[in-house]
Amino acid sequence: MSSENLIISTNNAPEETVFEELLEKSKSILDEEYENKKEDFEKGDDKFFEKKVADVMNKASENTPFEGTVNLISGHHFPDIVANELYGVEVKSVKSKKMTTTGNSISESVSSKGLKKIYIMFGKLVSPCEFCFRKYEECLASIAVTHSPRYKVDMALKENETIFSKMGISYDDFKKLDNPILHFIEYYRRTNPESESLWWLGPNGEEKTVDFEIKQWSKLPIEEKNKLIVLSMIKFPEIFGTNQDKYEEVAAFLASEKGVVCASLRDNFTAGGKVTLSLNNKEYIKVPQIFKRLIRYLPSIFQELEELEDGTSLDDWLTRIKPYVESNLNTQNTTTQSNVLTSTSLLHHIKTEYQKMRED
Structure with missing residues (x-):
């Protein structure tokens, strides 16, 4: 709207x-x-x-x-x-x-x-x-939570898969309710008895300042963890840098928009310290772990960039991460040895892999 x-x-x-x-x-x-x-x-x-x-x-x-x-x-x-x-x-x-x-x-x-x-x-x-x-x-598939409960629109939705079919109420009757949020809460709690609390809502359906169901990172399926890591790599380029507070915005994003809290968020990106990275049949030494994970998640990152609603392109993303990658690798690399990864080599590899994906 x-x-x-x-x-x-x-x-x-x-x-x-x-x-x-x-x-x-x-x-x-x-x-x-x-x-x-x-x-x-x-x-x-x-x-x-x-x-x-x-x-x-x-x-x-x-x-x-x-x-x-x-x-x-x-x-x-x-x-x-x-x-x-x-x-x-x-x-x-x-x-x-x-x-x-x-x-x-x-x-x-x-x-x-x-x-x-x-x-x-x-x-x-x-x-x-x-x-x-x-x-x-x-075409109202479900109710998503951002700063308030909002409908999720799916133009390809089947008739019997609407949120109203699931809640057992027509759209016309739902919009006439004095407190539609409360009706949704009752439906959610009825269909998710094992779920953790809906901390963004009070007992009578009134909205609080923070929205979402709390979920512990450790309890998420591996597929959901991977998707959130990919989204974080796209949305928060600073995680490729060296600042000590580089994960603060990621933590805020996960809590406020995804309802996920993680006591050891940094470990999901950097656990393992410096590693050896194989790239284009060449081994690079003492590479920060986050770049090895970046390479691992490239196919998923490319897929997500193709589907993002804000229109972010590969070039947009590379432009945003470049200064952080340069800062991190320049800090790590104090020699000119051929087995030391440079930001130029890494960014070139990403572009090459993306082109291969497009050709396939």
Whole structure:
């Protein structure tokens, strides 16, 4: 949802099928415009896509009950588009190959009351761009926790896999609840009896300042540990440096966004001290352990970079880690021996491995 714009259409109430025909035509226009101006879409952001949706809806509305009634209005509203005070459209876009994103707060009220149905118009703004729309409640897969409980949107979700199917309540009934968070807590505790506490919520569902279920690192499956290590290597380039406090931001990220606490976080990156590293049929001595682990996780890092919603590229990531890698390896390397790893060799190896992955 945009914090900037609301699109409103005011006209006598047409049937739901008529509105869906408008959305289908709007999608077709998006497809056509993308074919003619691919670069505009692939470089565009969420605001670009919201404005584009408003424009194509105006075009699609010609000779329909909605003609001349689609407007773009500033303000904080949900959903972004309202037609005849009966139908709404929330505009979502991502800079990744995933058809998923974070939705709105589960406790957020609808700005325009009395809406009969809300839809999502979704844009995947990376090559090749894709556009689709669905009824809002049909693509709400789960409830994720960031700074407040929010829906997780999955445009490819099957009908019986929505969070409402799991909770045994319809979306329409859920949004009418006085305390939807409390209903979610009851569902969560019922289906996760062995889970650790939901420390981000009080007993009556009131939100606290920190959000998430506490999980001990030691109890996580190995796959989840590996994924969190990969995310940390991408998001926090300072861990490749030499500062003593370089893991503080990682610890904060894991606790506040992933609900994970770890008493010995540093060990997951550096345990083992200096090691011998084999790279391109050559052995390098006295290499900090974190760089051996970096090489180990490269395939997963490449995969994650391909899927990140913020559009971070390999070059972006390498630019961010480069000064920390240089600082660390320059501190370690006080000789010019050929078996001492340099930042140039390491970064070149990463680029080469990435190119091999792309070619495969």
